[in-house]
Amino acid sequence: xxxxxxxxxxxxxxxxxxxxxxxxxxxxxxxxxxxxxxxxxxxxxxxxxxxxxxxxxxxxxxxxxxxxxxxxxxxxxxxxxxxxxxxxxxxxxxxxxxxxxxxxxxxxxxxxxxxxxxxxxxxxxxxxxxxxxxxxxxxxxxxxxxxxxxxxxxxxxxxxxxxxxxxxxxxxxxxxxxxxxxxxxxxxxxxxxxxxxxxxxxxxxxxxxxxxxxxxxxxxxxxxxxxxxxxxxxxxxxxxxxxxxxxxxxxxxxxxxxxxxxxxxxxxxxxxxxxxxxxxxxxxxxxxxxxxxxxxxxxxxxxxxxxxxxxxxxxxxxxxxxxxxxxxxxxxxxxxxxxxxxxxxxxxxxxxxxxxxxxxxxxxxxxxxxxxx
Amino acid sequence: xxxxxxxxxxxxxxxxxxxxxxxxxxxxxxxxxxxxxxxxxxxxxxxxxxxxxxxxxxxxxxxxxxxxxxxxxxxxxxxxxxxxxxxxxxxxxxxxxxxxxxxxxxxxxxxxxxxxxxxxxxxxxxxxxxxxxxxxxxxxxxxxxxxxxxxxxxxxxxxxxxxxxxxxxxxxxxxxxxxxxxxxxxxxxxxxxxxxxxxxxxxxxxxxxxxxxxxxxxxxxxxxxxxxxxxxxxxxxxxxxxxxxxxxxxxxxxxxxxxxxxxxxxxxxxxxxxxxxxxxxxxxxxxxxxxxxxxxxxxxxxxxxxxxxxxxxxxxxxxxxxxxxxxxxxxxxxxxxxxxxxxxxxxxxxxxx
Numbered sequence: 146x147x148x149x150x151x152x153x154x155x156x157x158x159x160x161x162x163x164x165x166x167x168x169x170x171x172x173x174x175x176x177x178x179x180x181x182x183x184x185x186x187x188x189x190x191x192x193x194x195x196x197x198x199x200x201x202x203x204x205x206x207x208x209x210x211x212x213x214x215x216x217x218x219x220x221x222x223x224x225x226x227x228x229x230x231x232x233x234x235x236x237x238x239x240x241x242x243x244x245x246x247x248x249x250x251x252x253x254x255x256x257x258x259x260x261x262x263x264x265x266x267x268x269x270x271x272x273x274x275x276x277x278x279x280x281x282x283x284x285x286x287x288x289x290x291x292x293x294x295x296x297x298x299x300x301x302x303x304x305x306x307x308x309x310x311x312x313x314x315x316x317x318x319x320x321x322x323x324x325x326x327x328x329x330x331x332x333x334x335x336x337x338x339x340x341x342x343x344x345x346x347x348x349x350x351x352x353x354x355x356x357x358x359x360x361x362x363x364x365x366x367x368x369x370x371x372x373x374x375x376x377x378x379x380x381x382x383x384x385x386x387x388x389x390x391x392x393x394x395x396x397x398x399x400x401x402x403x404x405x406x407x408x409x410x411x412x413x414x415x416x417x418x419x420x421x422x423x424x425x426x427x428x429x430x431x432x433x434x435x436x437x438x439x440x441x442x443x444x445x446x447x448x449x450x451x452x453x454x455x456x457x458x459x460x461x462x463x464x465x466x467x468x469x470x471x472x473x474x475x476x477x478x479x480x481x482x483x484x485x486x487x488x489x490x491x492x493x494x495x496x497x498x499x500x501x502x503x504x505x506x507x508x509x510x511x512x513x514x515x516x517x518x
Numbered sequence: 519x520x521x522x523x524x525x526x527x528x529x530x531x532x533x534x535x536x537x538x539x540x541x542x543x544x545x546x547x548x549x550x551x552x553x554x555x556x557x558x559x560x561x562x563x564x565x566x567x568x569x570x571x572x573x574x575x576x577x578x579x580x581x582x583x584x585x586x587x588x589x590x591x592x593x594x595x596x597x598x599x600x601x602x603x604x605x606x607x608x609x610x611x612x613x614x615x616x617x618x619x620x621x622x623x624x625x626x627x628x629x630x631x632x633x634x635x636x637x638x639x640x641x642x643x644x645x646x647x648x649x650x651x652x653x654x655x656x657x658x659x660x661x662x663x664x665x666x667x668x669x670x671x672x673x674x675x676x677x678x679x680x681x682x683x684x685x686x687x688x689x690x691x692x693x694x695x696x697x698x699x700x701x702x703x704x705x706x707x708x709x710x711x712x713x714x715x716x717x718x719x720x721x722x723x724x725x726x727x728x729x730x731x732x733x734x735x736x737x738x739x740x741x742x743x744x745x746x747x748x749x750x751x752x753x754x755x756x757x758x759x760x761x762x763x764x765x766x767x768x769x770x771x772x773x774x775x776x777x778x779x780x781x782x783x784x785x786x787x788x789x790x791x792x793x794x795x796x797x798x799x800x801x802x803x804x805x806x807x808x809x810x811x812x813x814x815x816x817x818x819x820x821x822x823x824x825x826x827x828x829x830x831x832x833x834x835x836x837x838x839x840x841x842x843x844x845x846x847x848x849x850x851x852x853x854x855x856x857x858x859x860x861x862x863x864x865x866x867x868x869x870x871x
Contacts, residue, residue: 173845176593236829241593252533254532267828268828272827348532359528363529
């Protein structure tokens, strides 16, 4: 018996899974106009901010206009990628049958093509969440983020890689889909990724074309300012997305799993793994929207295809179910979680598990240690 | 202008110009086709006649064709086919919608349509059309709400000042169920147009009773030497078809069936055939999820988690009914995106895969 499966008896897991299935069904039955009105309002806000941001940069010679333009464009890109793109591409609005809200057709304001991202994120990450060697989001093939990843001198650069990942996050996501780390190691061949590569080239050309060529040219003599403004907005989105996403699975109390302990998982066990492997962020309503409601990472991982505005509504019920079964419900403010992640990244740059420094070893880790001993 | 549009599309990538224009006014879209309701008439108790002004991408239609109309009802986009009843000239569209007792879209349109409402439209489709060289004599037969495409043909011929003989034979239960009676009477004033109304349950028509060879002979004695266009409920089309077949005239008869409300088969009984329309593969429905059935048929559809989470296997279901094994929901919508891994066919289905 392994730690993950030891948490609850098989009967409890089944009951627990059933309760979550019922919760999901209640939401699904209730979906309707309000959910569509919500996402359409967010889309309208995003498009409005985008138009305002682009327009303000035409007056970029006036510093407050430049700053406001960059602010509006940053918010536009954040909303587009997080609350709109990420969630629409999860199929949260496929039930509306609106092609503009279809997971298969939506494309986001990001260099990573939607189709590539849907595979690596919706399938690999959401199915194999936090399973070492299967979930490629564990360290993204770049970082050592889990003590069970074998140390290598390469990881001495862990903090530097993390900073670079944050700065160039959208490019990191794009290369992640290409599985560059595996290509370098020779585990995959270039020819396997011909389609993925073709999509990347096309999408990157379109994104670079508008942000770094067309809009700057349109502003004439202000071109350098516009280019700098667009780059700043992309950077702001990169930093924000990095911060939110790294806090979803990497804070120190979040657990990871092995392939063996997750074999032949039932639906209840899969739910259990999603809860143990995710962490929420606390904050106000605006904060939640700007994180794309990934501040409700636990609810999102349980029900990735339910409209994100529902996550805060069901969070108290999910938390109550966790309490009922004695399961942890990881949550904390952004600054605290981010600090926890940063500490971990620095610690894991060096050999060893860094476990001794863990504030409170979780049940799972204790079990694993016992087993190892 | 075309260059400006191309530049705007590049500037507004990846969403594209329409997604911004529609926020200013839903009718400004350039690529998508939409229609704005400009007038609503309620001619009979069960129907609403909508006049629509199509958006700029509308290519026009030929009399007899149909168009897919989409509306959002409680957040869900629904699509139904309607044949315009107006002449193909004039640039407007006129749809007469009969509210079916269980018809979600038809009842919504009858009750909620008001001027200013915007609906989605498709390009027109269908080959139930008159030949480009108009025949010297034409017989038009319709029943119930099947009146619309043949009325469109009649009005189009009238707009063309076509001088060949046209007989318009329409079947209804009783005269008061028939929309467009005033228009039909006005058209019948023309020397070359005859309108005959046959009532199956009352005596207030020109003829009484269901379709028969005698009625046909009475209104269009020359029918053996002219093309016929018929649209209506299945029993009428069967009767007309049988008569034409018996006389060896099937090639002259062109028909368009309008589908009645879908009957949802019993989900417990697996049966029917699964057709994968893109690959041409076909298999007996085994009652297993469609992804498995596709794989057993030798296809390799894109997929991921196989448990209804990742949406990698979403494909278009062209027709048929499926049951979602995650939720138990049964859906018979046409042109619906479904997840192959958690959808089990109930009876015949066509998957675009």
